[in-house]
Amino acid sequence: MLKLPGLIDPHVHVREPGQTHKEDWDSATAAALAGGITMILAMPNTRPPIFDASTLDLALAAAKLKARCDYAQFLGAGPDNAEAVAKLASRAAGLKMYLDSTFGELRLDDMTLWMPHFEQYPKDFPIVLHSEARSMAAGLLFAAIYDRPVHIAHISLKEEVLLIKAAKERGIKVTCEVCPHHLFLTMPPPSPPPFSPKMGEGVRRTGGGWGRKEVRPRLAAQEDVDTLWANLDVIDCFATDHAPHTLPEKDSENPPPGFPGLETILPLLLTAVSESRLTIPTIIEKMHINPKHIFHLPDQPETWVEVDENASYEIRAADLHSRCGWTPFEGWQVKGRVRRVVLRGKEAYKDGEVLAKPGFGKNVRDD
Ligand code: DOR
Numbered sequence: 001m002l003k004l005p006g007l008i009d010p011h012v013h014v015r016e017p018g019q020t021h022k023e024d025w026d027s028a029t030a031a032a033l034a035g036g037i038t039m040i041l042a043m044p045n046t047r048p049p050i051f052d053a054s055t056l057d058l059a060l061a062a063a064k065l066k067a068r069c070d071y072a073q074f075l076g077a078g079p080d081n082a083e084a085v086a087k088l089a090s091r092a093a094g095l096k097m098y099l100d101s102t103f104g105e106l107r108l109d110d111m112t113l114w115m116p117h118f119e120q121y122p123k124d125f126p127i128v129l130h131s132e133a134r135s136m137a138a139g140l141l142f143a144a145i146y147d148r149p150v151h152i153a154h155i156s157l158k159e160e161v162l163l164i165k166a167a168k169e170r171g172i173k174v175t176c177e178v179c180p181h182h183l184f185l186t187m188p189p190p191s192p193p194p195f196s197p198k199m200g201e202g203v204r205r206t207g208g209g210w211g212r213k214e215v216r217p218r219l220a221a222q223e224d225v226d227t228l229w230a231n232l233d234v235i236d237c238f239a240t241d242h243a244p245h246t247l248p249e250k251d252s253e254n255p256p257p258g259f260p261g262l263e264t265i266l267p268l269l270l271t272a273v274s275e276s277r278l279t280i281p282t283i284i285e286k287m288h289i290n291p292k293h294i295f296h297l298p299d300q301p302e303t304w305v306e307v308d309e310n311a312s313y314e315i316r317a318a319d320l321h322s323r324c325g326w327t328p329f330e331g332w333q334v335k336g337r338v339r340r341v342v343l344r345g346k347e348a349y350k351d352g353e354v355l356a357k358p359g360f361g362k363n364v365r366d367d
């Protein structure tokens with residue numbers, strides 16, 4: 001049995017308030033624990049978005065009642081809330097700025113809208129950018145001009161990872177994360193992942209229409225995927241971007257972008273370990289040490305995850321705890337199963353059953 005520290009996912013769409021038919025604080029944190037994740041940072045593109053004191057209170061009240069694992073809540077940058085969110089920084093995971101198209105209403109098109117946030121948000125709390133390709137380059141320029149750290153969410157492209165590498169070499173304060181779907185899936189054309197024919201079969205069996213492949217950033221080409229794998233040392237964190245939508249929504253005419261991911265990230269990465277494409281210390285670095293450092297997160301005492309490295313099984317949505325009821329990795333054969341999770345001394349998950357109750361989770365930004 002392999003013992004890992006409590007894993008941290010810095011990018012989770014919990015959907016509460018407002019869209020609890022997709023997920024809520026209870027089901028999202030149950031899914032996290034089942035996936036070996038003991039702390040999540042929640043994104044602000046809810047309904048309403050989390051962008052001031054009263055909406056932050058709304059999200060945190062639901063979390064306090066319902067969360068089973070530890071958490072913090074991001075604030076969203078809007079066109080005129082720079083002063084308000086800066087004042088709330090110590091209560092939040094960080095500030096999320098949507099510079100590109102996304103699900104929800106928080107997009108900031110004009111660069112003059114970015115400036116007050118870079119000027120006012122305290123430098124010791126992170127700014128996370130949803131910024132793709134050239135807007136990511138603009139985000140890096142902002143980090144340089146304002147001399148403050150930025151964390152780039154879900155990088156997916158060769159040009160992104162190479163530019164971040166160059167920026168780091170020149171001392172720009174940038175960190176970044178990559179999601180499993182950008183490491184294991186490509187588009188177009190739908191091609192099997194590079195390392196397992198069985199997994200390739202799984203991709204084809206995912207079924208459904210194009211809506212089930214819709215995600216932002218989009219799935220990229222094989223060359224992008226290969227370049228991410230070749231530059232893992234540039235990538236600071238693995239994050240899920242767990243973005244649940246229901247199957248009827250995904251299969252509708254106007255499918256919202258996003259994949260669930262909390263319960264599949266660790267088995268996918270452990271399968272890559274079993275095929276010598278990754279190491280366990282790299283998983284610990286990118287899912288525990290680095291997110292803790294980047295987001296200034298506290299220790300979780302007496303917290304660990306027990307994994308059976310040799311257990312092989314098939315990913316099936318029917319076994320997952322997320323409310324959305326599907327996974328883009330349906331039918332994939334993986335190696336490495338979470339057996340038991342202990343969170344702050346309490347058995348929180350064991351063999352398919354989430355044991356931590358709603359309300360056990362703590363806001364890590366509370367004093
Ligand atoms: O695919 C995505 N889904 N990308 C985003 O930026 C938002 C997310 C969501 O909230 O569904």
Ligand code: ZN
Pocket residue numbers: 011013043241243
């Ligand atoms: Zn996201």
